[in-house]
Amino acid sequence: MSEICKNWTEWLKKNRFAGQTPEMVEQTTRWLEAVRDVILVYAEIKPYDVVLDIGTGTGLLAFKALEMQDCKGKVIFSDKFQDCLDDCKKILDEAGITTGYEMIQCPCEHIALPESSVHKALMRSVLVHIVNKQPAVSEVYRVLKPGGKFCAFEPIIRSNTRYWEILDPVYVEKYEDFKKVENELMDNPLDSLCNFDESTLKTNLEIAGFSIPDVRVQAVQSKYVVQPNMVKEWFVNPPSPDQPSTRERFLKYFDEQTVDKYMQDVQNYLTGREIQLKSNAVFINATK
Numbered sequence: 001m002s003e004i005c006k007n008w009t010e011w012l013k014k015n016r017f018a019g020q021t022p023e024m025v026e027q028t029t030r031w032l033e034a035v036r037d038v039i040l041v042y043a044e045i046k047p048y049d050v051v052l053d054i055g056t057g058t059g060l061l062a063f064k065a066l067e068m069q070d071c072k073g074k075v076i077f078s079d080k081f082q083d084c085l086d087d088c089k090k091i092l093d094e095a096g097i098t099t100g101y102e103m104i105q106c107p108c109e110h111i112a113l114p115e116s117s118v119h120k121a122l123m124r125s126v127l128v129h130i131v132n133k134q135p136a137v138s139e140v141y142r143v144l145k146p147g148g149k150f151c152a153f154e155p156i157i158r159s160n161t162r163y164w165e166i167l168d169p170v171y172v173e174k175y176e177d178f179k180k181v182e183n184e185l186m187d188n189p190l191d192s193l194c195n196f197d198e199s200t201l202k203t204n205l206e207i208a209g210f211s212i213p214d215v216r217v218q219a220v221q222s223k224y225v226v227q228p229n230m231v232k233e234w235f236v237n238p239p240s241p242d243q244p245s246t247r248e249r250f251l252k253y254f255d256e257q258t259v260d261k262y263m264q265d266v267q268n269y270l271t272g273r274e275i276q277l278k279s280n281a282v283f284i285n286a287t288k
């Protein structure tokens with residue numbers, strides 16, 4: 001686990017907002033709710049459906065599904081990590097909710113449920129943390145009932161704006177060296193964060209058995225003025241509790257002094273500037 005983030009619950013509650021202004025935190029929260037709502041519209045949840053939230057984290061999808069069912073059906077909170085399930089259970093206990101849900105701790109590559117037992121499988125930003133995505137997608141197919149739906153969202157990080165695209169080589173030492181390394185990092189087939197895109201996901205779904213899965217790309221452009229503390233946070237915050245930060249990734253190629261000088265140059269160049277970033281993601285809507 002990372003030194004600055006002890007587990008997934010902490011990452012979801014704190015680290016994912018690191019460096020954001022209160023206004024940006026609010027925007028991110030609204031955006032997460034909007035993504036959740038699209039997944040749930042796709043899922044067409046019925047009152048007595050068995051709904052499985054895979055990699056539930058802090059329960060973004062599961063809590064809303066539970067609310068939609070009015071606790072009449074069954075929502076299964078599942079995650080590889082117990083801290084996430086404990087956090088969700090605490091919220092349910094505090095709200096006095098005792099029925100309509102179940103908790104299962106398991107990795108999504110081995111879901112602890114029988115074949116054909118679930119009407120709807122939901123997922124948001126989980127495959128992006130798994131190096132080999134095929135076993136996970138095939139496992140989702142296995143647990144779905146015939147006619148059951150898999151509705152998900154995953155960010156396509158390899159098509160995001162890269163640092164070198166928003167920098168000026170005149171103001172950043174070793175710009176070309178860092179550009180080369182950044183591109184190399186994005187092409188690493190063993191890095192779960194960037195070893196896939198919409199077409200590989202579509203192939204994963206088809207191999208699993210989903211016929212004509214709908215994999216829809218959403219391209220988002222965001223624009224904001226870089227604040228003094230943001231650049232450091234981008235570099236030192238890990239993308240998950242168990243993965244290296246961007247700074248740590250660069251340290252595999254350059255010494256500490258060189259990486260810290262690069263971070264300083266990036267910070268000096270970007271602070272106070274308005275930047276425009278592109279980020280792609282996909283919505284999956286697939287039926288067994």
Ligand SMILES: C[S@@+](CC[C@H](N)C(=O)[O-])C[C@H]1O[C@@H](n2cnc3c(N)ncnc32)[C@H](O)[C@@H]1O
Nearest residue numbers: 008055056057060079080081107108124125126
């Ligand atoms: C980015 S969080 C997303 C959480 C939640 N789905 C949401 O939308 O807020 C990724 C989640 O995937 C879980 N996770 C990571 N690897 C997993 C695996 N192999 N199987 C199941 N869950 C996993 C983590 O514990 C974490 O809760």
